[in-house]
Amino acid sequence: MASRIETRLRELNLILPEAGRPVANFVPCVQAGSLLFVSGQITTWNGQLRHVGQVGAQVSLDEARAGAQLCALNLLAQVKDFLGNLDRVERVVEVRGFVNAAPGFTQQPAVVNGASDLFVDVFGEAGRHARFAVGVASLPAGAAVEVAATFAVREVSSRxxxxxxxxxxxxxxxxxxxxxxxxxxxxxxxxxxxxxxxxxxxxxxxxxxxxxxxxxxxxxxxxxxxxxxxxxxxxxxxxxxxxxxxxxxxxxxxxxxxxxxxxxxxxxxxxxxxxxxxxxxxxxxxxxxxxx
Structure with a gap:
């Protein structure tokens, strides 16, 4: 049976990609108490890199915003893979956005809104979160955007x-x-x-x-x-x-x-x-x- 959150994703015409596997010495998710920390996700779709280059040069603002949304979908794919059910997400706590920015590009917040807007559309008020959005000189594989996030999750109760x-x-x-x-x-x-x-x-x-x-x-x-x-x-x-x-x-x-x-x-x-x-x-x- 599809979860309530997955049903909401379908209503928004959104599909989760496959959860990617780490390519370095880290794990996708770490849970500490009720907090789930999810490693940074770049602009890949089922392992294929999209939205490559510096924003403000090779990548437009709209394309970068779409890339941030893709990062958010990858984050949710990792959460589902780890928890088994997205309905266990109680709220989005924090989003950390990194934009591969050309010199002089200053619209990083508008780019990371692609991820933030998705979380609010999917989770409603529980999707509103603390955040930072910064520009960097480069990102892994030349991706235009990378986003990490922290979620509060509900414990499964057998009572x-x-x-x-x-x-x-x-x-x-x-x-x-x-x-x-x-x-x-x-x-x-x-x-x-x-x-x-x-x-x-x-x-x-x-x-x-x-x-x-x-x-x-x-x-x-x-x-x-x-x-x-x-x-x-x-x-x-x-x-x-x-x-x-x-x-x-x-x-x-x-x-x-x-x-x-x-x-x-x-x-x-x-x-x-x-x-x-x-x-x-x-x-x-x-x-x-x-x-x-």
Whole structure:
């Protein structure tokens, strides 16, 4: 399954090159705690050098900016090769840009913007970073630009969390298709809330009401993966008491919208999908028919 960041790259019509191998005595990436330091990348595409020469002489400003973007793509290729998943990038911390500049050329910041703009386009606010951009007399292989970067990365957590789902994520097959492997799946209810369906489902506090759903455990990283999807990013976790079909009561996380849909909102297609899933997982028939 493609990561959220790789999906964003495709939306921008960008493709990652292959991660290049070092040609001297260094490694592409070093992780120290939550920081990932990535060695400088030059203007190569799958090992073929592009954008060669001094900027302001043989290489135009626009070509150099494109070269800086290529350096950024090479950086992301190295990050993916090292981490396995670009969604583990929490933010871009620092970018270090070197421009092979002709004497008198002073637009190094405009060149390195090619890399900076890409990071912001891909990661949004998390792509904004500290930076320097300097001119140098030459670069390896005569490349026009070299860029290095530091990223903050999320640790992969194997800690499992109990979760109560009341929407489409009740469907274990749907979760598995997203690369998530739930454990301890069991029907459950949460008291004191009613389900409201607008464009998506949400819970609203209602005394005496009861919501039916499914409880299960996921890892912290699986939860982060699920709720990083653009369609559900607005949902925030809150603690609830889930009453399991087995009779146990557990503390669980339940993801809900900060503002519930208005009573006038309707999404017949979503409601139909939710009814189908509710019936599939075995929720009470009268509850299923109430999902409108």
């Amino acid at each position: 499992r969390v109990d979760v109560f789902f009341y929407g489409l994520f009740m469907d274990v097959e749907l979760l598995r298709a997203k690369g998530v492997e739930p454990k301890g799946v069991e029907l459950a209810t949460v008291d004191g809330f009613a389900l409201r369906i607008g464009q998506r489902a949400a819970l609203v506090p209602v005394a005496g009401a009861r919501v039916h759903g499914v409880a299960m455990s996921l890892t912290s990283s699986e939860l982060h993966q699920l709720y990083s999807e653009p369609s559900v990013q607005a949902y925030k976790p809150q603690a609830v008491l889930a009453h399991l079909a087995s009779g146990a009561v557990i503390a669980a996380l339940c993801y809900n919208l900060p503002e519930a849909p208005s009573p006038s909102e309707r999404n017949a297609g979503y409601a139909a999908r939710l009814r189908a899933i509710a019936e599939k997982v075995g929720l009470p028939a009268e509850y299923v028919t109430s999902l409108r």
